[in-house]
Amino acid sequence: MKLIASGLMGEFDAAGELVMGGMLGRAVEPHAGERHGHGHGHGQATICLNCATALIGPHCHKCGQSGHVHRSLGAIGHELLHGVAHFEGKMWRTLPLLAWRPGDLTRRYIAGERARFVSPMAMFLFSIFTMFAIFQILGISTPTDLDSAMAKPAAAIQQSIKKQEESRDKNVARLAKLAADDADRAELQRDIAKANREIASLKTAAAQIGHGTDKEQEFTAHTGWHTLDHGIEKWQKNPALMLYKLQSSIYKFSWLLIPLSLPFVWLLFFWKRQYKLYDHAVFVTYSIAAMSLLFIGITLLHAVHVSSGVLGSLAMFVPPVHMCRQLKQAYQLRWWSAILRTGVMLWFITIIATLFLLILALLGIMG
Template structure:
């Protein structure tokens, strides 16, 4: 019965992930302009939506295509087209986004819109796809947390208990071996390591100041005087696993907040250059976040297929600053020295932005 429940739970997770993927494609398609796409030849001479005489493949009054599908296969075509833009835009956008992101940014700002997936459509598609991949691979917040496990002294006590249990098992196994058994050396080394761990945990335990309340609780209650905030903090203490789950769910639902949070910081990099408008910075930020989301997808899939950790670590720490530097240089037509300097400053800004984003999500979770 338990095995059946696990299978059902995994199946539901994959169905949810597929739903997130399709939703991301549909939302991306909803904000994606249709200009520059081929929809076949006209269907008659009158627009079936508003009755205007057609002078081309689309109605010049309402914008509806003159060719209207009425087959079951057309539904699948629209689904695939909405999820992945199979008519060419995605495949023209992705190479530029990966290797020449600044050129893509500059060309889109300059008005070359029909050839490429718009920044917001790419952002929505990449964010939803990333979290769909996380769900498929079972990457989620831990569900076995309790309020005691977040207390440092309790966590150390649990670690000591676990280490002592491991040591006892090793010692029992060692006692059963013959004097000349080759496994004795390994078991002896494991026991010595467990002794060092236990001693380290106990030493750390003595360094933590303990605050004892009347009810024996080590953690003082927080009273800000704001009922909603105090109630949310109390819920976090009682069920940290649920709060972490809500925080994870909020990350992709409110990921769009990263765009307005980033705009002031990117503006600071160029505030004296009046030729660059906030719209230009918004396109830069949105394409950049989409590119980072796609990178996380690549790293996650690489980890799933057992790509060496040093390779994935190099991708995670080297590619983002290099990509940002190239995008800055190409989009704003900077020299390398100026682009590198701004990239260093931007990385500091990103740490501030991420902190603000997580604080906002934590407050939303506590007060929600």
């Protein structure tokens, strides 16, 4: 029952993440150019109920609020679904371009087509929240059964010795209960002798590495920075908890990938003054969102038992191809130039990922 309850709670939490992702995405989505259908419960107002401006159409020309306001439980459900499904038809206009013509989407958004598409940050929030919700639903998480002591050679050997001794003692107790002419006595005596040999061998190995490993186990960091020393000790004592915290940090601080990536994308075009940091930020944010959606797709395909070879090929080839197409279309490059920059960017990505993980590790240690 506890397992069932835990599973249900995990699914409810994941559903909550999906809803939160949609609503947060909606919160940062610009409203310019959007129009909603007629509400229920109130008729058309003559003045704006938000800013008291006289209405000359279905929407206030000053603040943009609709003259129709909702006041029903059904309207609350509509708003919730509206947030999760994400921005009426904007998602369905954005997703095909993000998948196949990401550079066109990037360029058109930068050029001013804002109301037509889901904004980069809204798409980023939606994809990140959805990805981690899918991971939670499918039970993909850091291992929780790690034992820091088992990671040490001497401790692992001592654990093996303990298990062998327990097994031998059970066989000795069984042997004592058997009659002198019982046919099972010979087999039990062989098992006991074998266990004794293994125990002796393990004790010899423990004696050879014991001193060095004990020092390793008793290691205490002395960097002179109390917070850092304390964090290192926490990693040693409970690595499973720290890995869980690292996973949570990836989820919470995924936005750091955007500012970390900006200088590297700028380096690819620093001599082209027509491209500003804003342009690079739109490029990076849409690209990260696309990769998150790709990982969602791969995860779901794995859940329905699609071949690992197919999934590995998708994970290996789709990201560089997608990045190359986005670079070519967004910055209007020739193919050879886009391919060259893609190769450099893939190298940059390893640096960005390393910096990101180092920052998260430091946050975990110091937290």
